[in-house]
Amino acid sequence: MDTVGRHYIVEASGCSPEVISKVEMVEQIMSQAAEVAGVQIWAISFHRFNPTGVSGVVVISESHLSVHTWPETGYVALDIFTCGQDARPTVAVEHALRELGAKTAHITEVTRGLHEGDQVYFHSIVTWEEDMPGVNGAKNTAALGISPAAGRAKAASKAATARRRKRKS
């Protein structure tokens, strides 16, 4: 079974308090995100906590989607982690950001389960920024094309790390 997965770690800012305070709406958005990613849902668990906020997880094959919301400040901590060549996690990230009403997003793509040999695994990392359509001059058309390399990405804070250490042989 392939171990490689793509995990998007997203701090979403400027989200709609009306949306992210409602557990039913957040659950629907994340379930739809799993659907557009083309992954099979195994379990869904969403909760509202006091005084405000929603926490929820969608368990999918070998990975998961999660969301934690702070309606009072419009902040959402979003994770979308999928395995397999057929999954479309960036479409899911884009769907979630749009439906949550995010204005900007700070995104790290973690490529997980990379094999360096001898059954030792590591991950690689790229970080960038996205302005959502209509925000800070970003084009208000079509798909975002979530990607650190996409021309439409407002990539101004980009950092890539790779495993540099060689294991002792």
Add this chain to the structure above:
Amino acid sequence: MDTVGRHYIVEASGCSPEVISKVEMVEQIMSQAAEVAGVQIWAISFHRFNPTGVSGVVVISESHLSVHTWPETGYVALDIFTCGQDARPTVAVEHALRELGAKTAHITEVTRGLHEGDQVYFHSIVTWEEDMPGVNGAKNTAALGISPAAGRAKAASKAATARRRKRKS
């Protein structure tokens, strides 16, 4: 409500196939990890999939623990994300790695929900390696003290990124 959280993204290698193929054992390890972290469990969802492997999530206040296992190669993708000053996520990481039988771990600490002003949020990142006690000469005593700065950490691949972009004012 404080938005800052600590999220440990871990590729664990050399884990025990006997342990990580059993959904009951993996669920118990992750539930115990939440307990030693000192966080309140809201929901637990664990599943075994074919031909082998376990996926599971523990939902806690404003954050989560998750695990995905590949028994055939001894690989585990582990996430431990906690909010609040009182949580002890590194103790949970250490517990999980020990109980899963990991030999080495590639760890990224993501500090989430950092506020740069104007209700815009970002995360910072540090990556390092850990050899578990008894492996590659690591001391076989006491706690690991999971930390990029700890003297016992075999930190050979370390990278830190910080938000460099200043928002348009």
